[in-house]
Structure formats: C-alpha cells, structure tokens
Amino acid sequence: MEKLSLEQKWELIDKIVKKTISYGTYRHTIKDALGELTVRPLTGIPIAIAVLYGFWSFFTSFSAFITDGFMVKIFDGYWLPWLQKNFPGGLGNWFYSLMVDVGHKENGILVNSDSCLESFGVLTSGLFVPIGIVLPAILIFYLMMTILEDSGYLPRLAVLLDNIMHKIGLHGYAIVPTILGFGCNVPAVHATRILETKKQRILMMTLVAIFIPCGAQLSVMQNVVPEYTGAIILYLLFGYFTFGYILNKIIPGRSPEMLIDIPELMIPSARNVLKKLWIRVSSFLISAIPLVMLGSLLVGIFYLSGVIDFLSRIFEPVFVTWFGVPKETSAPLVAAFLRKDLAVAQLKGLADAGVIENVYQMISSVVLVSMYFPCLATFIMILKEGGRDFVKAILALFAAVFLYGGLLHLIWIIMGVG
Amino acid sequence: MKYKIYFFSLGTVSSFFGLMSVLAVLHGKDFIVGIIGFPSDIFRGGWGGVILLFSGLFYIHGIKKLEDIHHRAELFIGSAMIWIVGGSEILRIFLESIPGEEGWFNSFENFLSHYFPPYHPSILLLPFSLVILLMERYYGEKHSEKDSRRYKRREG
Numbered sequence: 001m002e003k004l005s006l007e008q009k010w011e012l013i014d015k016i017v018k019k020t021i022s023y024g025t026y027r028h029t030i031k032d033a034l035g036e037l038t039v040r041p042l043t044g045i046p047i048a049i050a051v052l053y054g055f056w057s058f059f060t061s062f063s064a065f066i067t068d069g070f071m072v073k074i075f076d077g078y079w080l081p082w083l084q085k086n087f088p089g090g091l092g093n094w095f096y097s098l099m100v101d102v103g104h105k106e107n108g109i110l111v112n113s114d115s116c117l118e119s120f121g122v123l124t125s126g127l128f129v130p131i132g133i134v135l136p137a138i139l140i141f142y143l144m145m146t147i148l149e150d151s152g153y154l155p156r157l158a159v160l161l162d163n164i165m166h167k168i169g170l171h172g173y174a175i176v177p178t179i180l181g182f183g184c185n186v187p188a189v190h191a192t193r194i195l196e197t198k199k200q201r202i203l204m205m206t207l208v209a210i211f212i213p214c215g216a217q218l219s220v221m222q223n224v225v226p227e228y229t230g231a232i233i234l235y236l237l238f239g240y241f242t243f244g245y246i247l248n249k250i251i252p253g254r255s256p257e258m259l260i261d262i263p264e265l266m267i268p269s270a271r272n273v274l275k276k277l278w279i280r281v282s283s284f285l286i287s288a289i290p291l292v293m294l295g296s297l298l299v300g301i302f303y304l305s306g307v308i309d310f311l312s313r314i315f316e317p318v319f320v321t322w323f324g325v326p327k328e329t330s331a332p333l334v335a336a337f338l339r340k341d342l343a344v345a346q347l348k349g350l351a352d353a354g355v356i357e358n359v360y361q362m363i364s365s366v367v368l369v370s371m372y373f374p375c376l377a378t379f380i381m382i383l384k385e386g387g388r389d390f391v392k393a394i395l396a397l398f399a400a401v402f403l404y405g406g407l408l409h410l411i412w413i414i415m416g417v418g
Numbered sequence: 419m420k421y422k423i424y425f426f427s428l429g430t431v432s433s434f435f436g437l438m439s440v441l442a443v444l445h446g447k448d449f450i451v452g453i454i455g456f457p458s459d460i461f462r463g464g465w466g467g468v469i470l471l472f473s474g475l476f477y478i479h480g481i482k483k484l485e486d487i488h489h490r491a492e493l494f495i496g497s498a499m500i501w502i503v504g505g506s507e508i509l510r511i512f513l514e515s516i517p518g519e520e521g522w523f524n525s526f527e528n529f530l531s532h533y534f535p536p537y538h539p540s541i542l543l544l545p546f547s548l549v550i551l552l553m554e555r556y557y558g559e560k561h562s563e564k565d566s567r568r569y570k571r572r573e574g
Contacts, residue, residue, distance in 0.1 A: 030554060033491035043495065046472040050499045053465050057506035061513050069517030230460055 035265045038153065044160040051153065055144050063137040063219055071132035075116040080124055084112050087123075098300040099123050104349075117345045120303075125345075126296030129216065130289045135281075137219040141183040142280045143273070150268030150276075154179075155260055162258055168244025169203050169251070170195065171258035177204055178240075181212035184284055185378040188212065189385050199253025202389050205382050206247065206396045209374040210404075211240035217370055220344045225351075228363050235367060235408070243400045251396070295375075308334050322402070324409035325365045328355045336369045343369045360417045364408050371401055421553050422481045425493055428546055429477025432470050432500065435539035439467025455536025462538065466503045470540060473499035490557055497547040503540035504547075 004012065037043040080101075089096030091103045091110050101119040103110045113119035116128035148154045154176065162172030173194050181188035185208055192204040213221065213236060221229045248255070302308045312330035319330045328350055336343035347365045350356045356365060374382060374397070386393045435454075442449045442456040443464040449456040457463040473496045480492030515532035518524045 028487060030487060030491055030494060030558065033487045034494060036488070037491055037495055043476075043492070046469070046476070046499075047495060049465070049472070050469045050502050053469055054502040054506055056461075058509065061506070061510045065513035065517065069513075070522070073517075073522065 038156040062140040066136035075128045126293040134216045152263040169248030169255040181208040189381040210371040429474040433474025436471030453535035497550040500547040504544035507538040
C-alpha cells in the first residue's frame with residue numbers, strides 16, 4: 001500500500017472533516033441555563049436540597065407502600081402462621097427456634113411471636129428482612145440513583161460539593177460512594193475505587209462503614225423507630241464531616257483535585273435505567289440474601305449456644321459505662337456484626353419491654369448499631385478492597401466509633417438525661 | 419409585564435407558605451387555614467417549607483429580566499421545586515390510599531377519604547406553577563434568536 005505524504009494526509013483530513021462535520025450557530029437553550037444553575041453554589045445548593053427531598057420522599061413513600069401495605073400482610077398473616085402450624089418441632093425445640101420462631105415469654109410462659117420481625121428464625125426474619133423490607137427499599141433507592149446518574153445531575157452534585165468534600169480530604173466524586181452507601185455499603189466500598197489515592201480510599205471506606213446507614217438499616221429504622229430516624233441520620237452526617245475532617249489531618253497522603261466532564265442535563269432512557277436497575281438489584285439479591293440468611297442462622301446458633309451472652313458479658317462494661325446504653329442492649333449490639341437490621345428490631349423489642357427507658361437511650365443504641373462495626377458483608381469487602389490498608393481502615397473505624405459513641409453519651413450527660 | 423406580575427405574586431405566596439410551614443415546625447403544631455394544612459413534622463413541614471421558601475425566592479429574583487434565558491431558568495427552577503414537593507405529596511397520598519387496614523385494599527370510602535383536605539400548600543401551588551410552561555413557549559419563540567447571539571457574544 002502506498003504511503004501518503006504529509007500534505008496528502010492533511011488533504012484527506014480536510015475531506016473527512018467537510019463530509020462529517022457541519023457548522024451552525026450554537027443556540028443556548030433553557031436546558032443549558034438550568035444546567036448552569038445546578039452547579040453554582042448560590043442556586044445549586046437549594047436545588048440539591050429539593051432534589052434530595054424528592055429522593056427521600058419517594059424512597060419512604062414507596063418502601064412503606066410495599067412493606068406495610070403488602071409484605072407485612074403476606075409474611076405475618078400467612079407465612080409465619082403457616083410455618084408455626086406446620087414446621088416440625090414447635091416452641092422450645094432448638095431446630096424450630098433456629099428456623100422459625102424463638103418465641104417470647106408472657107407471664108413466664110413461652111408463646112408464639114406475632115410478627116416475622118420478632119421471631120428471629122432463618123425462614124421468618126431471615127426471609128422477611130431481605131425480601132419484605134430491604135428489597136422494596138433497595139429497588140426504589142437504585143431506581144432514583146440511576147435516574148439521577150443518567151439525567152446528568154449526579155456529576156453536577158459532585159461539582160457542587162467539591163469544595164466541602166475537600167475539607168475532609170476527599171473530592172466531589174466522593175458523593176457517589178456516599179449516596180451508594182445509603183443503599184448498600186458493599187457497592188459503596190467497591191465504588192471507592194473512583195478515588196485516586198490510598199488516603200482518600202481509607203478515609204472513604206471508614207466514613208461509609210461507620211456513618212452511612214445502609215438501606216436495610218434505614219428501612220428497619222423507618223419501620224421500628226420512625227420518629228427518631230431523622231435525628232439519627234443528622235447525627236451520623238454530622239459525624240461523617242467531623243471525623244472526615246479529623247481523619248484528613250491524621251492520615252498521611254495526598255488529596256488531589258477532581259477533573260470531570262459534566263454531561264448535559266437530559267431525560268434518562270427508560271431502557272438504560274431498567275438495565276442498570278436490574279444489574280444492581282440482581283447483584284444485591286445474589287450477594288445479600290444468602291448473607292442475611294446465613295447471618296440469621298449464625299445469630300440463632302450463637303444465641304442458643306450462649307456465645308452472644310458470653311460476649312455481651314465481656315463487652316457490657318464498655319457499652320454501659322462508655323456508651324451509656326442499658327446492659328441488656330449488649331446482646332443486640334454484639335449480634336449486630338452479623339445482622340444490623342435485626343439488631344435494630346431487637347432494640348425495638350427491648351424498648352417495648354421497658355428495658356430501654358427513654359428516647360435518648362434508644363437513639364444512642366440505634367446510632368451505635370449503625371456505626372459501631374461494619375456488617376459482615378462490608379467487612380469482607382473492606383478486607384478485599386483495602387488490601388494492606390485494611391488494618392489502618394479498621395483502626396480508624398474503631399477510634400471513630402469509640403470517640404463518637406462516647407461523645408453522644410457525654411451530650412446526654414450534659415443535657416442531664418444520660 | 420403580565421408574567422412579571424404573575425410570577426411575583428406566585429413567588430410571594432410560595433415564600434409565605436414556606437415561612438408558615440417552617441413556623442408550624444418551630445411551633446410544634448399543625449396549622450390549618452381553610453383547605454391548606456401546614457404540617458409540623460420536620461420532613462414535610464421543615465424541609466418542604468424551606469424548599470417552598472427557596473422556590474418563592476427563585477421566582478422573585480427570576481422576574482427581573484424575562485428576556486434573559488438565565489432569569490427564565492430561575493423561574494423554571496422555582497416551578498420545578500414546587501413540582502418536586504407537590505408531586506411527592508400527591509404520590510404519598512395516592513400510595514397511602516391503596517392498601518387497607520386489615521384487607522389487601524382499602525374500601526372505596528376509605529380510599530376517597532385520603533383525598534379530602536387539608537392539603538399541603540405545595541399541592542395548591544402546583545397548578546399555578548405550570549404557567550411557566552406557557553411562558554417559556556412564548557419567550558422561547560420570541561427570544562431564541564436573541565439568546566443565541568447573546569451567548570455568542572459572551573463566548574467571544
């Protein structure tokens with residue numbers, strides 16, 4: 001093949017350009033002007049406040065509709081009574097307790113549980129939590145997240161929050177793992193890969209694991225302590241920024257600037273949204289349901305064999321003295337390593353029984369469940385993603401939990417309620 | 419001029435509703451005025467109220483120069499904020515009206531009862547905010563050429 005001279009190459013380029021590129025007047029549309037408003041702090045922050053309101057409102061309305069409207073009726077009205085009637089063994093039998101219902105005592109007599117949330121069996125709570133509570137929440141969360149992503153709003157939010165995020169050693173794109181964390185901490189830890197340096201990744205993993213409650217916790221919180229959910233989230237977000245600032249000063253390393261191309265605002269394609277939604281939800285189902293059922297089984301085994309009681313007695317002084325929660329909460333707090341959502345439900349049971357005496361102890365207990373240790377799946381993910389920095393991330397995590405949990409107790413003491 | 423007066427009025431009402439909602443939260447008690455209810459909960463009253471307040475401010479600032487596409491975009495954002503809060507409210511009412519207390523679905527009477535007043539202020543503002551679409555059609559056609567030239571000059 002004949003080689004082209006430099007002049008011939010330029011002629012060829014000119015021909016291609018003439019055939020493929022057309023020139024005209026650029027028309028600045030209302031869409032462009034709207035896009036500009038979303039990244040300017042003065043107008044962008046109120047817009048972000050409104051968008052997040054819509055996000056949260058849609059999330060709570062839809063998940064409550066599915067869970068309270070239908071799932072509770074299916075699981076508590078049909079599935080639990082059917083298992084209680086037909087599963088071999090019956091109350092008090094260890095296998096029945098593990099798989100169906102541990103029961104509870106009324107006037108010293110062991111009686112059946114009324115709801116799947118209280119029965120703590122692999123086939124009851126173990127199925128109700130992931131399918132009845134978490135799945136609707138995750139479905140709607142990922143739908144909203146995908147719409148924000150595909151509409152071009154998420155990169156704008158990243159640009160808008162870039163300055164604030166730099167104060168905690170991160171940059172605007174850290175908003176992606178943060179928002180993902182509200183769905184599930186596992187993909188959030190995975191998404192820390194978009195951050196460039198080791199320092200940023202340790203910081204992000206620690207902050208997500210401690211201060212961002214996942215969709216499972218949020219939906220259970222909404223279900224059992226709806227009146228305190230807002231206050232708990234605010235306290236956790238305050239911790240996210242405070243500890244981010246402190247960890248940024250302590251952890252050595254670089255925090256580089258962000259360089260992104262902002263796409264134009266557009267209406268997302270339904271096909272793309274559904275495709276992404278399916279990928280995310282199916283991967284959640286594959287990874288979460290077996291882990292949640294395994295968690296239920298392990299919690300049941302540990303309860304029946306006395307392991308949780310033993311660990312509770314060891315950690316009781318720390319929980320009671322340092323964090324200011326009743327000693328009875330140490331068992332759910334220990335069990336929370338395997339099942340955070342179930343631990344919140346157990347706390348609700350303790351509150352109903354009068355063990356957790358006031359609002360402040362309830363908030364402290366739920367905050368502790370949320371932040372004190374990542375769930376098993378997130379723990380494995382941090383181990384995988386953190387590599388050699390895993391130990392640093394876990395140490396940072398312990399320090400933050402100890403200080404922040406104690407700080408909450410101190411606030412209650414100063415207020416005279418602790 | 420008529421659009422300026424219209425959106426100034428809408429902005430003032432929206433800001434007032436926003437302020438009233440925030441006051442209801444601070445007071446800790448729902449306000450009901452005719453068919454409008456100002457909820458005292460932190461989410462619908464507080465957060466929603468702040469958004470209505472911002473929406474009003476966007477309207478009031480945006481009317482300064484309607485020929486400018488950037489100012490019209492501010493009006494558009496003001497309306498979009500009302501659509502978000504109002505849309506969320508309508509969706510909430512609709513989803514709450516379907517499931518029954520004991521059976522799978524609500525009885526017809528119970529279903530309808532969810533749609534009776536009082537309404538969140540954003541629902542009342544919703545139809546009035548839609549005028550932005552008419553206005554944008556009018557100004558979009560009238561000023562599209564001008565917007566392109568102005569933008570070119572800015573770029574240059």
